[in-house]
Amino acid sequence: MDPQTLGIVAFCCVIILIFIGVPIGAGLLLVGSIGLLVLEGLQYAQTQLLLNFMDQGTKFVFVAIPLYVLMGQLVFRTGLASDLYGCVYRWVGRLPGGLAIASVIAAAGFGAVSGGSATAVATLGPMCMPEMRRFKYNGGLAAGCIASAGTLGILIPPSIFLISYGIWTETSIGALFLAGIVPGLLMTLAYSCAILIICIIRPEMGPAGERFTWREKFAWLAKVLPVFCIFLIITVGIYGGIFDPTEAGAFGLAGVLFFSLVMRRLKFRLLLECMQSTLATSMMIFVILFGGHLISRFLVLTDLTSSLVIWISGLELSAWELIAALTLMYIVLGMLLDIWAMLLLTIPFVVPAAVATGLDPIWFGIYIIVMCELAAITPPVGLNVYIMARAAPEVPVGRIFLGVTPFFLASLGLVVVLMAFPNLVLWLPNMAAR
Incomplete structure (x- = not known):
């Protein structure tokens, strides 16, 4: 052979x-x-x-993985994620579909200090669904928005998948983290706008939530300061060249521990549970x-990799044609494989081909992560949907998959925007490199 x-x-x-x-x-x-x-x-x-x-x-960079996983576990178990949702809910809950929009923004904030997707869905599902049930939200929209919003943790730094992509392709993890910020914010905005448009056209899908006073709104801002400070520590530290992504994980974790102790939410048993969960996830x-x-x-x-790269290069595809072909491929793979399998089986082939076509490896890393977001909500494998189904057993899985459709389309729209304006991805990394 x-x-x-x-x-x-x-x-x-x-x-x-x-x-x-x-x-x-x-x-x-x-x-x-x-x-x-x-x-x-x-x-x-x-x-x-x-x-x-x-x-x-x-490799020293491997230390970053358990640090960020433990950080996310602590944010989840100490209630910092609940504070984040409570604050956002009080500020945007009165909008059409406001509770769903609050779930999306809270998921983005949780992703900024956790780096995962499934954890975000498991955290926000039981937290957000009761309120949306109380206001008689459409079950598919409610569950679909949380399942989709959980994917923001894959894109918004710190992201375990960005770290893995950087390790596999020997791309700067710090640059990837910075590159993920603007697309992550755009994705959050796109998801929120999709909900707003749906609920303006069909108000019964997502009625406005209860009204809060300005005093209550500003009082809750103080509760999200810990999450905001932790995100600033990580991003400003990396952007300013104060420390690398691995060291940023250590400082971010120290910040979570500090705030948890000050707020008297950190117990020895809770810390032990977080460490056990972190050990299992990190080893996997x-x-x-x-x-x-x-x-x-x-x-x-x-020579299979080089042969495929030569074959793809011989097709003389433009960057747009290559991305269109890869997008179709990733959508199909997302129906069959989970995120890790999809990444591992494709990165050795597609990254060299993309670079040979002239695409920036940092930009391409963000593109692949967006495709991972789609895989997390694509039937029949979409893991986030099944996690959400456990948090909302009254909503059939089929309805949840239908509910993620607007967010699936929004993600594809973001790919088009990022292709048309690649500096949306590369601007921050280029600024930091100067």
């Missing part, structure tokens, strides 16, 4: 293992190890496996990253 055929067989084996329920990281390590064994022999495979763990496991991510690197080394040896 020639190397390229072996690479294709290995790629298919990974997809089969994922479909039958084998953990992604274990499947990648297994297929990568066997592929190296068949291609180069036992000694080479053993050496590459050992070097992979030693090389990747000693580490194994996925190790497996991704190992199979990437194997694919390089098969």
